[in-house]
Amino acid sequence: MKQEYLKYIRDNVFPTAFCPGCGHGILLNAFVSALGELDYDQDNLVLVSGIGCGGWIASPHMNTDTLHTTHGRAIPFAIGVKLANPKLKVVVISGDGDLTTIGGNHLIHAARRRIPITVICGNNNIYGMTGGQASATTPVGAKTMTTPLGNDYRPFDLVKLVKGAGGEHVYRYTAFHAMQMKKAFKDVLQKDDFSFFDILTGCPVQYGRRNELREPAKMIQWMKDNSVLYSGEYHDDKIMVGKF
Template identity: 60%
Template sequence: MDVNNYLRTEVFPSTFCPGCGHGIILNALIRAIDDLKLDMRKMVFVSGIGCAGWITSPHIKADTMHTTHGRPLAFATGIKLANPELKVVVIAGDGDLASIGGNHLIHAARRNIDITTICANNSIYGMTGGQASPTTPEGAITLTTPEGSYYNPFDLCALVRGAGAGYVARATVYHARMLAKFIKDALSYDGFSFIDAVSTCPTQYGRRNSMSDPFEMLEWLKRNATTKEGEGKIVIKEWIASSAEK
């Protein structure tokens, strides 16, 4: 597979910082689409504002809609209802989906509308300089939590499952093949599918939390990810509602 077939190569080099994990998410998405032989002419990629808003727009060569901050799922809902033949994919950041757009996330899950949503979750507001996000781990240093974050981060998978999504999964950009496989499963799922794609931001998150080298951030994901729940680590796995629950 040549990923360039799926990209607007004229827009490269991308705007992402060196070591950013978001490019790995784009790669995993393209691999999943290529494996499934999906028709790119019938796909729409909807994104929000911030670094994650750039993953598919302008990079991916298909219909793309770069919307307002927090609202990509609301735009996507209109697109899908107006033309159900379109395959609609939302990619947005943790600030976008879980903070300013949190209401749209739970309602899209509740409706179980056939949209695949990927949260490029780097636990930080990268583009605006590194403020705390709703998934910033407790104790992490950010511009707005100079003494460490006081609050519990959202467990987005638990949130979206609780709201009624049929397919929910989490992988990290270290586990790139697993991420591609989960995206493939999500795209094949008939209903609302959600992937928490744990990403890395060495520029705004890593350098404030003793991981300024991109490699250190990936190592950190490797050390802290597990497939078993209840260990206090990042749980990477799929949760698929049985047809009875659907």
């Protein structure tokens, strides 16, 4: 993080409230760096979030207009902002429990309508703030507070979900792919289209400790080892990353 990019954050709220090694922080880092590298107008940017750890990525850390809304409803608020003032760049940054579980209906409809907002899902496969319960993106077999013997139900593949609903400019990266993530953020920040990011952030504390990924460095390594760059062929048993 270059010193001059710190103008995009409120340094009075640092250090963040996130746990050590939280991938949401890496997402925040990439987003701030993208703004910095573009010398982006921070006063024309509105960041909208919902409830949970993911909802805190933008609010209060980002030094822009921020709208920290109700659980699952960030997208409708963002649509209100964007349609009422189309000149603003509106970016939703929130978590998987928020955007895809309680708020999944809004996500598919935003994708269907291709409302020109960017939606970034900090997907750590779990409800972190409330103590580690299963979400709609918790993998089969994963142990959580509410699935102590392993999760029985299939998770959403968010790339397929959003694309299936009609969304374009769909990306997935992990916290390991900080640089690629930053570059993709830069691409969409310069456009006025719908775009969606499934960012696997990883939660060492609530997810990792129950699933043998307690060490942040180990989780980052696991992401690196299990991801494959998408080049036309989609493997369901891998973390497909890139643009889809």
